[in-house]
Amino acid sequence: MxxxxxxxxxxxxxxxxxxxxxxxxxxxxxxxIPEENPLLVLCTLRGAVFFSADLIxxxxxxxxxxxxxxQSYAGTRPAGSPIFExxxxxxxxxxxxxxVEDIVDTGQTMDTVMRNFSDKGAKSIRIATMLDxxxxxxxxxxxxxxxxxxxxxIPDLFVVGWGLDYNEEYRMLPDIMVYHPDAE
Ligand code: 5GP
Numbered sequence: 001m002x003x004x005x006x007x008x009x010x011x012x013x014x015x016x017x018x019x020x021x022x023x024x025x026x027x028x029x030x031x032x033i034p035e036e037n038p039l040l041v042l043c044t045l046r047g048a049v050f051f052s053a054d055l056i057x058x059x060x061x062x063x064x065x066x067x068x069x070x071q072s073y074a075g076t077r078p079a080g081s082p083i084f085e086x087x088x089x090x091x092x093x094x095x096x097x098x099x100v101e102d103i104v105d106t107g108q109t110m111d112t113v114m115r116n117f118s119d120k121g122a123k124s125i126r127i128a129t130m131l132d133x134x135x136x137x138x139x140x141x142x143x144x145x146x147x148x149x150x151x152x153x154i155p156d157l158f159v160v161g162w163g164l165d166y167n168e169e170y171r172m173l174p175d176i177m178v179y180h181p182d183a184e
Pocket of ligand 1: 047072082101102103104105106107108109110157158159160164165166
């Protein structure tokens with residue numbers, strides 16, 4: 001049977017509804033955070049831009065927004081240890097940090113980010129991710145890279161849309177689709 005190149009995983013409406021729930025949960029958890037030291041929301045570029053825009057608009061607590069860029073993927077395969085391209089110098093000392101990620105896969109990227117911010121004295125670090133692929137987590141990160149807020153846990157599939165790309169394509173697809181690069 002011929003394999004479709006894209007198959008639907010989550011509709012736009014499902015994602016939006018889940019984001020509203022996540023924003024409510026995050027707002028409850030950070031209720032009472034002071035205006036003088038607001039939640040520092042760090043959006044990872046470029047994949048999490050769409051997700052974080054909707055998530056942040058749903059937050060009801062004081063927050064400040066900034067951006068990170070950590071490079072780790074080429075095509076559908078991990079390309080070695082992640083490196084900070086942007087955001088390494090953000091001052092996180094004494095801050096409650098919420099890292100907003102598109103997808104947590106092997107866990108390398110979030111491990112790099114959490115270590116970096118922890119070394120720099122962040123008061124707390126949590127992760128909100130649109131998607132999580134727990135079955136792909138590197139064994140040594142299974143206990144340490146556990147996102148605090150997860151939109152959807154998914155199996156080991158390569159997905160695009162809602163900000164996620166394949167070699168910079170398909171980010172703007174409104175739904176989350178499974179991508180099969182070898183399909184006709
Ligand atoms: P990790 O460091 O956890 O292995 O990978 C995190 C990064 O890999 C994500 O921010 C994302 O850029 C990329 N990634 C992992 N899985 C997928 C996927 O299924 N689709 C896309 N488009 N990117 C992915």
